[in-house]
Amino acid sequence: xxxxxxxxxxxxxxxxxxxxxxxxxxxxxxxxxxxxxxxxxxxxxxxxxxxxxxxxxxxxxxxxxxxxxxxxxxxxxxxxxxxxxxxxxxxxxxxxxxxxxxxxxxxxxxxxxxxxxxxxxxxxxxxxxxxxxxxxxxxxxxxxxxxxxxxxxxxxxxxxxxxxxxxxxxxxxxxxxxxxxxxxxxxxxxxxxxxxxxxxxxxxxxxxxxxxxxxxxxxxxxxx
Numbered sequence: 094x095x096x097x098x099x100x101x102x103x104x105x106x107x108x109x110x111x112x113x114x115x116x117x118x119x120x121x122x123x124x125x126x127x128x129x130x131x132x133x134x135x136x137x138x139x140x141x142x143x144x145x146x147x148x149x150x151x152x153x154x155x156x157x158x159x160x161x162x163x164x165x166x167x168x169x170x171x172x173x174x175x176x177x178x179x180x181x182x183x184x185x186x187x188x189x190x191x192x193x194x195x196x197x198x199x200x201x202x203x204x205x206x207x208x209x210x211x212x213x214x215x216x217x218x219x220x221x222x223x224x225x226x227x228x229x230x231x232x233x234x235x236x237x238x239x240x241x242x243x244x245x246x247x248x249x250x251x252x253x254x255x256x257x258x259x260x261x262x263x264x265x266x267x268x269x270x271x272x273x274x275x276x277x278x279x280x281x282x283x284x285x286x287x288x289x290x291x292x293x294x295x296x297x298x299x300x301x302x303x304x305x306x307x308x309x310x311x312x313x314x315x316x317x
């Protein structure tokens with residue numbers, strides 16, 4: 094497992110790994126860029142719910158060490174800005190000729206596959222490079238856990254938007270949140286099948302402040 098990872102503006106994945114890891118040893122001895130590798134990412138819902146895995150992604154390509162002092166410094170600065178971790182201090186540790194405590198590796202992405210709540214598909218590497226993070230990514234875990242723990246009655250009100258599927262025996266658990274809307278998993282205490290429902294916001298939210306207004310509007314619509 095890498096200590097941290099990030100994506101460059103060109104769509105390459107930068108990984109901070111232990112200098113003793115299998116990936117670091119293999120990349121250090123590979124010829125040019127002939128080391129094929131696959132990163133598997135599993136997305137797990139931050140709230141306890143049946144079938145908790147929300148999706149998986151696979152990024153395959155060619156793995157090489159980040160070479161050159163200037164290039165390592167640039168990649169380390171990018172990592173430190175997005176995911177500050179203490180292991181970055183060990184990049185240059187070690188006696189001359191020894192493997193450093195931590196290494197930076199670059200995965201040049203060739204094929205991307207995603208299988209998540211929205212379906213399974215291939216992602217174009219150029220589209221991956223051009224994509225930006227959702228503005229709620231850094232807040233989603235805290236927000237979903239807060240909704241689940243502090244506002245179960247507001248979540249239960251969302252049954253009013255389900256139409257024929259609404260039933261008093263349904264328990265609502267927040268499953269996913271992004272700039273476009275909230276996804277809730279409804280569990281039936283009466284033994285009926287569970288299902289997911291997506292509640293879209295009228296407009297994409299840009300930050301937590303606009304999210305608060307969107308959520309208030311959603312709950313108001315559910316309670317009307």
